[in-house]
Amino acid sequence: MNQEFNNPTPVVPVFSLGAEARGTFIAKTYAHLFGAILFFTGLEFLYFQTDIAGSILNVISGTSWLLVLGAFVLVSWFASRAAFTARSYSAQYLALAGFVVAESIIFVPMLAYAQMVAKGGVIESAALTTLIGFAGLTFIAFGTRKDFSFLRGILMWVGLSAIIGIIASLVFGFELGTWFSVAMVAFAGASILYDTSNIIHHYPQDRYVGAALQLFAAVAMMFWYLLRMFSSRN
Numbered sequence: 495m496n497q498e499f500n501n502p503t504p505v506v507p508v509f510s511l512g513a514e515a516r517g518t519f520i521a522k523t524y525a526h527l528f529g530a531i532l533f534f535t536g537l538e539f540l541y542f543q544t545d546i547a548g549s550i551l552n553v554i555s556g557t558s559w560l561l562v563l564g565a566f567v568l569v570s571w572f573a574s575r576a577a578f579t580a581r582s583y584s585a586q587y588l589a590l591a592g593f594v595v596a597e598s599i600i601f602v603p604m605l606a607y608a609q610m611v612a613k614g615g616v617i618e619s620a621a622l623t624t625l626i627g628f629a630g631l632t633f634i635a636f637g638t639r640k641d642f643s644f645l646r647g648i649l650m651w652v653g654l655s656a657i658i659g660i661i662a663s664l665v666f667g668f669e670l671g672t673w674f675s676v677a678m679v680a681f682a683g684a685s686i687l688y689d690t691s692n693i694i695h696h697y698p699q700d701r702y703v704g705a706a707l708q709l710f711a712a713v714a715m716m717f718w719y720l721l722r723m724f725s726s727r728n
Contacts, residue, residue: 506698506699507695507696507697507698508697508698508699509694509695509696511699515699519693519697519699519702520693520694522702523693523697523702523705523706523709524706526590526702526703526705526706527706527709527710527713529706530590530594530706530707530710531710531713533591533594534594534597534598534601534710534714537594537595537598538598538601538602538605541598541602542605542606542609547602547606550599550602551602551603551606554602554603569592569593569596570593570596570711572589573589573590573592573593573596573707574589574593574704574707574708574711576588576589577589577590577701577703577704577707583703586703586704587703589703589707590703590706590707590710593707593710593711594710597710597711597714601714601718604718604721604722604725605617605721607725608620608721608724608725611725616721616724616725617721619724620717620720620721620723620724621717623720624713624716624717624720627679627683627686627716628686628713628716631683631686631687631690632686632690634687635687635690635691635694636690636694639694640691641691641695642687642688642690642691643688643691643692643695643696645684645687645688645691646688648684649681649684649685649688652681652684653681656677656678656681659674672723672726675719675720675722675723675726676719676723678715678719679716679719679720679723681715682712682713682715682716682719683716685711685712685715686709686712686713686716689705689708689709689712690709692705692708693705693709
């Protein structure tokens with residue numbers, strides 16, 4: 495885990511390597527994504543089977559949501575950056591683990607709401623829909639082998655607009671309705687397509703942890719807004 499990256503020159507994208515190297519990179523990426531999802535699920539189970547979830551809810555309810563959102567954005571940025579620039583594998587794993595923990599804390603209020611207010615099966619339905627959406631988009635990316643890097647500018651613009659909209663809703667007290675959730679699900683789907691394309695075409699061989707982190711972030715976003723949609727209709 496503490497192996498250093500010894501090559502100071504620009505690394506070669508895995509796409510330009512042999513089939514075996516590409517297969518190994520892809521297998522490692524999705525194994526780490528699966529591990530991150532299991533870790534996230536385990537944390538949520540722990541939170542709600544103990545008093546941890548209640549403590550998290552008390553802290554968040556007594557704190558400005560803008561501060562929580564700002565802290566989460568900072569954690570996301572630092573984790574993503576560390577996963578790509580850290581010279582040791584241990585630092586990359588720490589970034590991935592830290593990001594998963596941050597996501598698990600942010601999800602507590604939404605999961606609690608889904609349990610208490612919405613009808614039974616909402617969490618399971620959102621999780622299944624997320625899985626189907628992720629599988630379909632992954633199939634498109636691998637099936638077409640198309641380079642979706644052109645989505646980067648669109649995703650940056652839409653992401654910034656979404657953050658501005660969320661902040662405005664918190665400051666001015668208006669609700670972001672169902673159509674916003676639909677738009678964010680579509681945004682998460684485009685992110686999955688973009689990230690999967692990057693895994694196929696652009697990621698260097700030693701950045702499977704960073705690739706898994708990016709995919710996990712997109713999957714978590716899709717799950718969050720599907721939960722929001724399914725909960726609001728009950």
